[in-house]
Amino acid sequence: MTKKQAISPTQLFSMMILFEFGTALVLPIGLGSGANAWLSILLAMPGAMILYVLFTYFEKQFPSMILSGYTQKIIGVYLGWPVSFLYILFFIYISARNLREAGDLLISASYDQTPIAVVQAIMITAVIYVLCKGINAFFRLGEIYFLIIVSIGILSHAAILASGTLDLRNLLPVMGKGWMTTLKNAYPNIFMFPFGELVCFTTVLPYLKQKQLSKKTGLLAILASSLMLSLTHAMEVAVVGGDVYSRATFPLFTVITIVDVAEFMQRLDSFVILALIIGVFFKMTVYAFAAASVANDLFRFKEHSLIAYPVGIIIFLVSIILAWSVPEHNAEGFTVLYVVLPVFCLIIPVLLFIVHLFRKRFGHST
Amino acid sequence: MMFYRKAQRNRKPSYQSHTDAANAASDNGGKPPISAGLADNLAYLRQELGDSPDMIVRTFEIGGNRIPAGAVYMDGITDKDMVNEYILKSLMIEAGEAMNPDEKPDILAYLKANALTIGEVHLLKDWDCIILSVLSGDTVIFLDGSPEAISGNTKGGEQRTITEPSTQVVIRGPKDGFTESIGTNVSLVRRRIKSSSVRLEPFKIGQTTKTNVAVMYIQGKAEDHVVQLLRERLSGIQIEALTGSELLEELIQDQKKSPFSTLINTERPDTVANHLLDGRIAIFVDGTPFNLIAPTTFLMNFLSTEDYYTRPEAVAAIIIVRYAALIISLFAPSIYIAAITFHQEMIPTPLLLSLASQRESVPFPAFIEALIMEFTFEILREAGIRMPRAIGQAVSIVGALVLGQAAVEAGIISSAMVIVVAITGISSFANPSYNMALSIRLIRFFLMVAAALFGFYGIAIFSIILISHMCSLSSFGVPYMTIKTPSVPEAERKTLFGIPLTKEKTKPQPAPDSGGSGAGGNDQAQPASAPSNLLNESGSS
Structure with missing residues (x-):
C-alpha cells in the first residue's frame, strides 16, 4: 500500500457524484413527492450546498482532522468521544441499510432464487477488499466508475429519447399540489437523502491534495449530481407518468423495460442493475470508509486497513438482522429519514458549528 | 516455469552464504595475490577455470630483453582478428621494436600506454577481476615479473545479427530489432x-x-x-x-x-x-x-x-478498437454464461429462441460448455506456439473443423458458444502487449466462474474487485491506472485514455541537447552540423 495518502479534486468530484447517485438514481426519492420529484431535487440543492459549505468550514478550521477529531476539539473529549462513537454506529447502520436495499432490489430484479445473505456477502467482500487497498485505490476506482456510470447514463438517456416513449405532458402539472408539497419533499426528505448524507465526506476531505479546492469541487459535484438526478427523475416521470412513477418499486427499471429502439436495443435492464450495483457499492463503501476512519481515529489503531474486516463484517450482520421483510425495512426508512439522518447530518454539525462560534468569540481557548 | 523460478529462489540463500564465505575468504587471502611468476599465474588461472579447453593461452616474449608474457582469452566469445592484430601483433612485433630495455619496473604501464592499440584497456590487480574479464571475452595479458595484468576489450564472436523483430511487427516503421547483445x-x-x-x-x-x-x-x-x-x-x-x-x-x-x-x-x-x-x-x-x-x-x-508512425486520427480509432477488443476478450464468455444462465429475459426473443433450440441438444450447462471450449482453445493456442511450422496447418484444420463444426454437429456444444470463444480468442490477439493478453487470459476464467455463480452481479462485483486491485498497483511510484499520460510532466504528445490528441512534439524539449528528433521522425530545425551527422550515419549503417 502506498504511504502517501492523497486524493485529487477530480477523484473527490467523481466520488461525490457516485455517492449522490447511490440508490437515489434508481429508487423514487423524496417519499411521495410523485411527479414533482425532479423539482424537489432542484429545490433541495441550495440547502445541500449550504450544508456542504459548513463541512468545508470545519475542514478549514481544523485542517487534517476528520469529523471525530474536531468533534472532540469543539465539545471536549468527554462529550465528543461518545458523539463520535455514535457516528461510527450511524455510518455502519446506513451502510448496512444500503447493503440491504441492494440485496432486496437484486433479489426482486433477477435473483429470486438466491438467498439474500449470499448476495450481500458478495457485495461486502468487495467492500472489504477495496477498503483494505486504501483510500488512494478506492478513489481512483471511483474515477473510473464515474466514467462508466456517465456512459451508462448517456446511453440510457439516448435510448429513452430515441424510443419515442417520452411524453413531456406527463410532467404537467408542475407543482400540481402547490408549492408547499414540493418544498416539503425537498426539505427535509431530499435534503437529507441523498444530500445530507454528504456528512461522510467530512472524513475524506482532509486527504484532498489541494485543500483550497475542496469547497469548489464539492459544490460543483452537488450541482452536477442534482442536475443529473433531476434530469433522470424527470425523464422517468415523462416516460411512465407520475402515477406509475410513485408506485413502482424502482421506476428507472420500469422505464428502461419500456425502451425499444429499432427492435434492437430492447433490454437495457442490465444497465439499470449495473448502475444500481455501482451506486450502492460506492455509497456503502464511502459509509464504511467513514466508519473505519472514525474508528481508527477514536481507537488509534496502528494498522489502518485492518479495521476494514470488523467494520465490513458488522455491516454485513446488521444488514441481515435489520428487518424481516421489505415493508419492515421501508417502514424503518421513515424513522431514518425523519430522525436519524437529520440528527447526524444536520443537527449535530450545526450544533457543533454554533458551539465552535461561541467558543471562538467568547471563550479564551486557543 | 513458475516452480523452476521458485526453486531458483529457494536455492538463493544457501548460495548467498556460500559466496559470502568465499568473499570473506578472499579478503583473508583465500585467493592468492597475483604472483610475479608468469607460469604460476597461468597455472592458477587454468586451475580456477577447471582446465577448460576453450581457454586459450598464448605465451610469447616481448622486446629485446625477452620478457616472457602470456595472453589469455576464451575461444568463441572473443574477436580473434582483434586478438591477433591488436594484441599479439602489437605486443610481439611492434612493442619490441620501440621499447627501451631499461624500463623494466613500469613495463605494464608502458605497454598499456604505448603498445596495445586497442580501445579499452584496464590494469587488473586481483583475481576476481581477471577471471570475470576473461569470461566476458577480454584478453588478459600477464608479464613475467609483474603482479598485475592488463586486459584488452576483445569481446566478439558469433552473435545474431540485427533482424526484424518477430513479436512486434509494424507495417510502417523501422525494421530493426534488438539482439541478444x-x-x-x-x-x-x-x-x-x-x-x-x-x-x-x-x-x-x-x-x-x-x-x-x-x-x-x-x-x-x-x-x-x-x-x-x-x-x-x-x-x-x-x-x-x-x-x-x-x-x-x-x-x-x-x-x-x-x-x-x-x-x-x-x-x-x-x-x-x-x-x-x-x-x-x-x-x-x-x-x-x-x-x-x-x-x-x-x-x-x-x-x-x-x-x-500513423496519423493520430487513425490511431485514435484503432486504439478504441483495441479497448473494445480488451473488453470482449475479457468479458465475452462470462457475459454469455450470465445471459444464458441467469438473464434470459435480456436476450431479444428471436435470438433467445434460436439459442434455446441450439442448446436443446447440448448436455452441459453453459458454464461447463464455455469451460470446455475455452480450455480447448487454450490448448490449441499453446500447441500452436510449439508446433513445427510444417504441421501447423494440419492442426489448425483439426482445430477448426473437428473442434468447431464437428463438436457442434455432435451436440457437445452449441454453435453460439463457438462464436463466443472465437471472438474472444481473436480479440485477445488484438492486444499489442503479450503480457497483458496473458493476464487477461487468466482473469477471464475467474470472471467465467463469477458469472456462472452470480450472473451479471458476479461479473460486476468481480470487476470492481479487479479494477480496485489494478488501482492499487503502481509502477515505480506512478499509479498503474492513471488516466493521464503516463509519468510525463511535460508530455508533448497529448493523449486521452492513451488516445493521442496531438501528434507533433512541437515545443523544444527540456533536454538541453540539440535536435532530439528521435524516431518519431519529425525533423525540426537542425543545427548546422546535423547534415554531416546524418551523412555519417547513413555511411556507417
Whole structure:
C-alpha cells in the first residue's frame, strides 16, 4: 500500500457524484413527492450546498482532522468521544441499510432464487477488499466508475429519447399540489437523502491534495449530481407518468423495460442493475470508509486497513438482522429519514458549528 | 516455469552464504595475490577455470630483453582478428621494436600506454577481476615479473545479427530489432537519440551469471526519484542467476502479487527511443532482445509502436478498437454464461429462441460448455506456439473443423458458444502487449466462474474487485491506472485514455541537447552540423 495518502479534486468530484447517485438514481426519492420529484431535487440543492459549505468550514478550521477529531476539539473529549462513537454506529447502520436495499432490489430484479445473505456477502467482500487497498485505490476506482456510470447514463438517456416513449405532458402539472408539497419533499426528505448524507465526506476531505479546492469541487459535484438526478427523475416521470412513477418499486427499471429502439436495443435492464450495483457499492463503501476512519481515529489503531474486516463484517450482520421483510425495512426508512439522518447530518454539525462560534468569540481557548 | 523460478529462489540463500564465505575468504587471502611468476599465474588461472579447453593461452616474449608474457582469452566469445592484430601483433612485433630495455619496473604501464592499440584497456590487480574479464571475452595479458595484468576489450564472436523483430511487427516503421547483445542494443538506441543528456548506467546482476544490465534514460526528462528508485532496486537484487528480463521484471516491480506486469517489454529500439523521449527509463538486460520500460501504466499496454508512425486520427480509432477488443476478450464468455444462465429475459426473443433450440441438444450447462471450449482453445493456442511450422496447418484444420463444426454437429456444444470463444480468442490477439493478453487470459476464467455463480452481479462485483486491485498497483511510484499520460510532466504528445490528441512534439524539449528528433521522425530545425551527422550515419549503417 502506498504511504502517501492523497486524493485529487477530480477523484473527490467523481466520488461525490457516485455517492449522490447511490440508490437515489434508481429508487423514487423524496417519499411521495410523485411527479414533482425532479423539482424537489432542484429545490433541495441550495440547502445541500449550504450544508456542504459548513463541512468545508470545519475542514478549514481544523485542517487534517476528520469529523471525530474536531468533534472532540469543539465539545471536549468527554462529550465528543461518545458523539463520535455514535457516528461510527450511524455510518455502519446506513451502510448496512444500503447493503440491504441492494440485496432486496437484486433479489426482486433477477435473483429470486438466491438467498439474500449470499448476495450481500458478495457485495461486502468487495467492500472489504477495496477498503483494505486504501483510500488512494478506492478513489481512483471511483474515477473510473464515474466514467462508466456517465456512459451508462448517456446511453440510457439516448435510448429513452430515441424510443419515442417520452411524453413531456406527463410532467404537467408542475407543482400540481402547490408549492408547499414540493418544498416539503425537498426539505427535509431530499435534503437529507441523498444530500445530507454528504456528512461522510467530512472524513475524506482532509486527504484532498489541494485543500483550497475542496469547497469548489464539492459544490460543483452537488450541482452536477442534482442536475443529473433531476434530469433522470424527470425523464422517468415523462416516460411512465407520475402515477406509475410513485408506485413502482424502482421506476428507472420500469422505464428502461419500456425502451425499444429499432427492435434492437430492447433490454437495457442490465444497465439499470449495473448502475444500481455501482451506486450502492460506492455509497456503502464511502459509509464504511467513514466508519473505519472514525474508528481508527477514536481507537488509534496502528494498522489502518485492518479495521476494514470488523467494520465490513458488522455491516454485513446488521444488514441481515435489520428487518424481516421489505415493508419492515421501508417502514424503518421513515424513522431514518425523519430522525436519524437529520440528527447526524444536520443537527449535530450545526450544533457543533454554533458551539465552535461561541467558543471562538467568547471563550479564551486557543 | 513458475516452480523452476521458485526453486531458483529457494536455492538463493544457501548460495548467498556460500559466496559470502568465499568473499570473506578472499579478503583473508583465500585467493592468492597475483604472483610475479608468469607460469604460476597461468597455472592458477587454468586451475580456477577447471582446465577448460576453450581457454586459450598464448605465451610469447616481448622486446629485446625477452620478457616472457602470456595472453589469455576464451575461444568463441572473443574477436580473434582483434586478438591477433591488436594484441599479439602489437605486443610481439611492434612493442619490441620501440621499447627501451631499461624500463623494466613500469613495463605494464608502458605497454598499456604505448603498445596495445586497442580501445579499452584496464590494469587488473586481483583475481576476481581477471577471471570475470576473461569470461566476458577480454584478453588478459600477464608479464613475467609483474603482479598485475592488463586486459584488452576483445569481446566478439558469433552473435545474431540485427533482424526484424518477430513479436512486434509494424507495417510502417523501422525494421530493426534488438539482439541478444546488450552492446548492440544500446547502440541501436543511441543512434536514434544523439543527445549528450542520454545517460547509461551499468549494473551487474546475478552472483553466478554476472549479467550485464544497463539503465538508460534522458537526464532532465526522466524523473530523478524514479531513476533513483530503480537504481536502489537494481543494486539491492540478490540473486544467483539472471537469465532474462522476465525475472528482472518480477524482481523490481512494485507489487509482486499481481497478474498484471507493471513493466512493459519491447523488442524494438524505436519504441525504446520514443519512451526515453517521453521521460521513461529503459532497462537493458544482456542475453535477451526484450528490454524493459519503466514506469508503465495500464494504458501504455495498448500502445503499439506503429502508433508513432500513423496519423493520430487513425490511431485514435484503432486504439478504441483495441479497448473494445480488451473488453470482449475479457468479458465475452462470462457475459454469455450470465445471459444464458441467469438473464434470459435480456436476450431479444428471436435470438433467445434460436439459442434455446441450439442448446436443446447440448448436455452441459453453459458454464461447463464455455469451460470446455475455452480450455480447448487454450490448448490449441499453446500447441500452436510449439508446433513445427510444417504441421501447423494440419492442426489448425483439426482445430477448426473437428473442434468447431464437428463438436457442434455432435451436440457437445452449441454453435453460439463457438462464436463466443472465437471472438474472444481473436480479440485477445488484438492486444499489442503479450503480457497483458496473458493476464487477461487468466482473469477471464475467474470472471467465467463469477458469472456462472452470480450472473451479471458476479461479473460486476468481480470487476470492481479487479479494477480496485489494478488501482492499487503502481509502477515505480506512478499509479498503474492513471488516466493521464503516463509519468510525463511535460508530455508533448497529448493523449486521452492513451488516445493521442496531438501528434507533433512541437515545443523544444527540456533536454538541453540539440535536435532530439528521435524516431518519431519529425525533423525540426537542425543545427548546422546535423547534415554531416546524418551523412555519417547513413555511411556507417
